[in-house]
Amino acid sequence: MSDADIVLNAERVGMTFEAANAPPVTAIADIGFQVHRGEVVAIVGPSGCGKTTLFNIIAGLLEPTGGRVEVNGEPVHSATGHVGYMLQKDLLLPWRTVIDNVIIGLQVRNTPRKQAEAIAHELIESYGLKGFEHSYPSELSGGMRQRVAFMRTLAFSPDVILLDEPFSALDSQTRLVLQSDVLRIIRERQCSVVLVTHDVGEAITMADRIVVITSRPGRVKSIHPVNIAPEQRHPLKIRKLPEFTALYETIWSELGIDLAA
Amino acid sequence: MANAEIVGRMPEQTADRKPAKASQRSISAPWFAQGKILFLQLLLIGGFLLLWEVAIRAEWIKVYLYGQPTGIWRELVKGLTSGTLLRDTWVTGKESILGFLIGSIAGSAAGLLLWLSPTAAAVLRPLLIALNGLPKIALAPLIVVWFGVGIESKIAVAAIITFIVAMITSYAGTQEIDGDYLKMLKALGASRLQMFRMVIVPGSLPWIASAFRLNIGFAMIGAVVGEYISADQGLGYQIYYAGTLYNLNAVWGGILALMLLAVLLDSAVGWVERRMKWR
Incomplete structure (x- = not known):
């Protein structure tokens, strides 16, 4: 490149x-x-x-x-909306319906409401929340709420999407489904993404490259390319590949976590 | 923010969503169980009134110190037929409602606007803490001196008390909003005014609603105490005047009318509140 x-x-x-x-x-x-x-x-x-x-530095929240x-x-x-943000907490506004939550980034940019709603409808329909446009967040499951949060991030087409442990609050089944859905959407839309995670398996499943960081102070320890074809990146099947296992063990040892202890 | 008074009241305010469900359950209780409760309630009140009447007639207690149920009834009928009772209720109701609306709306707006200016909030903080702890009714004599003996001074007492409560509660509401919402909006490039419109105002609404609910009571206290101090009409004035004459029956009549007014106003505010609440 x-x-x-x-x-x-x-x-x-x-x-x-x-x-x-x-x-x-x-x-x-x-x-x-x-x-x-x-x-x-x-x-x-x-x-x-x-x-x-x-994260806060990339988003422009911190100099x-x-x-x-x-x-x-x-x-x-400064924060100018160049970066889309998705955290472990979905941060959906409880008094806004699904569609009104999805368009909030567009509203901040004063996009006309009709146009914003059209974008949101398209996202909601393509990513499996049709029929829930006018539901409130309290009526949705954790996985659905996180999906809405992801759509809110996609809706205003940021240059970079930051995902900070976006799946860690979900149960393991929902997490796998959401991982593969988010991965598919990211590929379809050619999004540029920074994913922060504790979960080495998740990092290998989703990323093209992995940056390993040391603790206190954080420094880059190593950068690993992930040479696994997109069609093999199924959250469950990928774990059986020898490439996966090798990279998994390398990164674990670099993180300095001794499993035998 | 010290909000001992307000925060102390919050749980019962937020808790009243659950009793709504509890009362639904009691509706499905068998009719004879409900009838039994009603019967016992009537028996309690009836028995109490009967005992009171008997105690007066047997001269166990003095009528000029306690009043008398049949005497209270006569006062009420007299007040209703002459129209004075309705007139005085209307005066006190008008003072309470106007003071409530002016104070609650302006106070809520002021509390929200304090969020926009952290400097103003920091400067005013000691004043807010002092006012929050103050029994606000202590301000009433001052206000009556400033606004005169007419209806304006009672509206002003009610408005100033409710203004303070609404301002402190709505400002506390803005401080309770999860900072991560604001961070998320900031990362989207939102201005402070956009955060105010999209998060602070709607997020504070439950607090403002509970301030309104508290304020209808405070507004009535303000109006009635204002009338005690100086007035020539209104239920507070009639109660105070009758008290100086040891006409305890008229005092009780006025208190009953006030109770009825309080129930009416409180349920009106509750009705509006239920319609405004987001899920």
């Missing part, structure tokens, strides 16, 4: 928090990686590796103390 394809470029990004009565804390140091158009990059690290900090982040060649200084 050429440099022109780079959608997200993080260069030597560092963040040190100054506290009044304590020594400064360096959450992340010299983190650098790129995301190309249509690529899924997973960030895997132990807890305390500064994933949330990195890094070192390095820079560029989206489509433009440096990120």
Whole structure:
């Protein structure tokens, strides 16, 4: 891939928090990686590796103390809606119906309501929530709510989609279904994605490349390409591939988690 | 934000969704069980009134200290036939409703707007804490001095008390909203005004609804105490005036009319509240 394809470029990004009565804390140091158009990059690290900090910097919610982040060649200084955001919490507004939750990003950009609703209807129909347009979030299951949150992220076509442990609050069956659905949608729409996860298996299933980060301060330890064809990336079948097992073990050992202990 | 008074009341306010279900269950209870409760309630009230009447007639207690059920009835009939009771109820009702609407609406708006200006909120914080702890009715004599003896001063007492309650409650509501909603909107590129419109206002509505429910009671207290201080009409004035004459029957008559007014206004606000609630 050429440099022109780079959608997200993080260069030597560092963040040190100054506290009044304590020594400064360096959450992340010299983190650098790129995301190309249509690529899924997973960030895997132990807890305390500064994933949330990195996330907030990419989204423009936090100004890094070192390095820079560029989206489509433009440096990120503040939150401008260049990045779509999906967390473990669905953050659906309980007083808005499904469709009104999906269009909120478009409303922020003052898209005419008719046009916004047309986009939302198309998403809702293609991704299996037809008939629930006017339901309230409290009437939906956890998996459906997370689907709505994903549609809200897709609706305003951000340059980069950030997924922060998006499936970790779901039960394991729902998680597998949602993983493969989200993966399919990401491929169909050629989305550029950063996926943060604890789950190494999830990272291998979904990502084209995996960035392994160390803890306190978070630094890039290694970057692994995942050479598994899209048609083999079924959340269950993929686990039987020798490539999967090999990469799984490598990453586990890099994370420094000793299973024998 | 210190909201001991308001927060202390919140659970019973939010809890009243569950009793709604409980009462549905009691509707499906057998009719004779319901009839039994009603019968016992009537028996309790009837027995109490009878005992009271007997105690007066037997001169166990003095009528000018306690009043007398049949005397109260005569006062009520007299008030109704002469039209004074309805007139005074209307005056107090008007004062309460106008004060309630002015104070609750302006107070809720002020509390929400404080979110838009954290500086203003920080500057006003000590004042809000002081006002929250203050028995607000203590302000009534001042307000009557400022606004005169007419109906305006009672509206003002009710409005100022309800304004304070609504402002503090709605501001507390804005502070209770999950910060992650705001972060999500900010990442979408939303302005502070958009966050206010899309999250802060709708998210605070349950708090505002509960402030309205509390305020109808506070508005009546304001109106009646205003009338106690200085007035020439209204139920509060009639109760106070009759009290100075030791006409306890008229005092009880006024109290009964106030109770009826309170039930009416409270159920009107409750009716509106139920229609406004999002799921």
